[in-house]
Amino acid sequence: MNILSKFYYRYRKILKTIRLYLIIAGPGIIVMVADNDAGGITTYTATGAQYSFHLIWFLILLGPVAYYVQEMTVRLGAVTKRGHAEAIFHSFGAFWGWFSLLDLVFLDWLTMITEFIGMTAAMSIFGVPPIVTVIVGWILMGTMVLQGRYWTWEKAALVFCGLNLIYIPAALMINPPVDKILHGSFIPHLPPGGFTNALFFLLMANIGTTIAPWMIFFQQSAVVDKGMQEKDMLWGKIDTAVGSFLTVVVAAGCVVLTATLLPGQMINDAATAAFRFLPINRYVGALLAIGLFDAGFLGAICISLASSWAFGEVFGWAHSLNHKVKEAPWFYAYYFFDLLLAGTVVLIPRAPLVLITLFVQVIAVTLLPAALVFLILLLNNEETMGEYKNTLFQNVANVGIVVMIIIISTLYGISAIFPKILGG
Amino acid sequence: MIFNFFRNTAGAVREINQKYAKPHIEMTRGVRFSLGGLRFYLVLLVGIMVYKFITLLH
Numbered sequence: 236m237n238i239l240s241k242f243y244y245r246y247r248k249i250l251k252t253i254r255l256y257l258i259i260a261g262p263g264i265i266v267m268v269a270d271n272d273a274g275g276i277t278t279y280t281a282t283g284a285q286y287s288f289h290l291i292w293f294l295i296l297l298g299p300v301a302y303y304v305q306e307m308t309v310r311l312g313a314v315t316k317r318g319h320a321e322a323i324f325h326s327f328g329a330f331w332g333w334f335s336l337l338d339l340v341f342l343d344w345l346t347m348i349t350e351f352i353g354m355t356a357a358m359s360i361f362g363v364p365p366i367v368t369v370i371v372g373w374i375l376m377g378t379m380v381l382q383g384r385y386w387t388w389e390k391a392a393l394v395f396c397g398l399n400l401i402y403i404p405a406a407l408m409i410n411p412p413v414d415k416i417l418h419g420s421f422i423p424h425l426p427p428g429g430f431t432n433a434l435f436f437l438l439m440a441n442i443g444t445t446i447a448p449w450m451i452f453f454q455q456s457a458v459v460d461k462g463m464q465e466k467d468m469l470w471g472k473i474d475t476a477v478g479s480f481l482t483v484v485v486a487a488g489c490v491v492l493t494a495t496l497l498p499g500q501m502i503n504d505a506a507t508a509a510f511r512f513l514p515i516n517r518y519v520g521a522l523l524a525i526g527l528f529d530a531g532f533l534g535a536i537c538i539s540l541a542s543s544w545a546f547g548e549v550f551g552w553a554h555s556l557n558h559k560v561k562e563a564p565w566f567y568a569y570y571f572f573d574l575l576l577a578g579t580v581v582l583i584p585r586a587p588l589v590l591i592t593l594f595v596q597v598i599a600v601t602l603l604p605a606a607l608v609f610l611i612l613l614l615n616n617e618e619t620m621g622e623y624k625n626t627l628f629q630n631v632a633n634v635g636i637v638v639m640i641i642i643i644s645t646l647y648g649i650s651a652i653f654p655k656i657l658g659g
Numbered sequence: 660m661i662f663n664f665f666r667n668t669a670g671a672v673r674e675i676n677q678k679y680a681k682p683h684i685e686m687t688r689g690v691r692f693s694l695g696g697l698r699f700y701l702v703l704l705v706g707i708m709v710y711k712f713i714t715l716l717h
Contacts, residue, residue: 324675324678324679325679325683326682326683326684327682327684327686328679328680328681328682329675329676329678329679329680331682331694332675332679334698549675550671550675551675587715587716590712590715590716594708594712597708598705598708601701601704601705601708602701602705604697604701605697605698605701608694608697612684612690613684616684619683641697644704645704
């Protein structure tokens with residue numbers, strides 16, 4: 236009887252813990268999975284096709300990097316109850332605030348275009364014209380926010396996050412070589428051919444798709460909109476850790492797919508990979524296309540929200556998903572304006588879509604250090620953060636990440652302008 | 660209507676500038692200089708990228 240009651244007690248406790256986690260889970264998983272957006276999926280498929288399984292270890296390393304950056308936004312949001320844009324204005328003044336906001340708006344709009352590029356390219360595989368994809372995308376995105384509850388939006392977004400995991404069963408369906416995957420995952424090494432210019436570009440692109448400025452703004456605002464408190468911080472961190480794990484697993488799934496089915500081929504975008512999968516395995520091709528649409532969709536809704544939240548915080552508009560359209564007209568107006576503008580660019584005939592995608596990744600990596608420096612400074616303010624300020628270890632890790640990104644973005648910029656400088 | 664929109668926006672920006680005129684985190688001159696330098700450097704890099712993009716388009 237005693238054993239039974241103990242077992243029952245433990246069972247109830249575990250159940251309660253899981254229930255509590257499910258209530259608090261959301262911002263971390265959504266931001267991390269949405270990070271595997273259309274540009275990200277393109278980068279991963281290109282990585283697998285060109286370098287087989289040799290770079291999976293690098294993607295695994297990027298998981299903790301993303302976690303360390305995003306975890307800071309959980310603490311900052313839960314303690315200050317301010318979104319990231321407002322926190323920068325409040326702490327550093329209007330001059331730096333406007334710089335950060337303009338960076339965000341510029342980058343978000345560009346990234347949103349790449350999301351629509353991914354969505355239209357994915358659906359074109361099923362014969363859907365771009366204009367239909369864009370309009371249906373707009374309607375779906377509008378429906379998600381117009382019900383006036385953060386909770387409903389979050390759960391709907393989590394469903395799309397679940398769909399993003401489609402790459403895992405797709406990778407399992409093709410019976411990939413497990414020994415090569417394990418070797419590529421746990422033994423860091425350079426691919427045959429060594430350190431070439433092309434390899435350097437792909438490494439940079441992978442970093443650029445793993446951490447992005449919009450993610451910082453999005454997660455902090457989502458933490459605030461959700462009403463997360465200091466006592467919920469541990470769950471917020473677990474949520475972020477689970478999200479970073481999922482983002483790496485999905486990235487590895489994409490790499491495994493193209494490394495197994497399209498080894499040695501040049502892939503410019505994920506839609507081309509899906510198209511080439513069709514004659515080999517039509518189900519896998521279809522799954523990749525569906526996943527690409529989902530990735531673009533998730534990216535678009537999160538990035539547009541990140542911008543709307545930021546503007547709402549700074550301009551003092553009502554800016555919560557818990558508000559109805561009548562209560563927060565400017566917040567929703569900006570959200571839709573962003574989506575309409577980005578979707579329209581994709582419909583311009585003969586727009587250089589692949590070039591735009593590449594350009595956006597380059598700019599995103601380049602502007603990232605500015606956002607990270609402010610984040611670290613905010614997390615070191617004892618007056619605001621108190622016991623939740625960065626520890627020495629967290630500072631070393633985060634400053635290391637910033638320095639690494641500054642070096643890499645500089646090299647990335649130089650190699651973009653002088654492609655032959657690194658050889659290869 | 661458009662004129663009113665721009666006038667209202669300009670007014671809102673002025674209000675924001677006043678509201679956040681005084682930073683709450685004191686930065687030393689060195690930190691401000693470093694941030695300014697980093698910002699200038701990054702904008703320069705972005706400018707180079709934009710130039711590259713435009714030349715590739717042509």
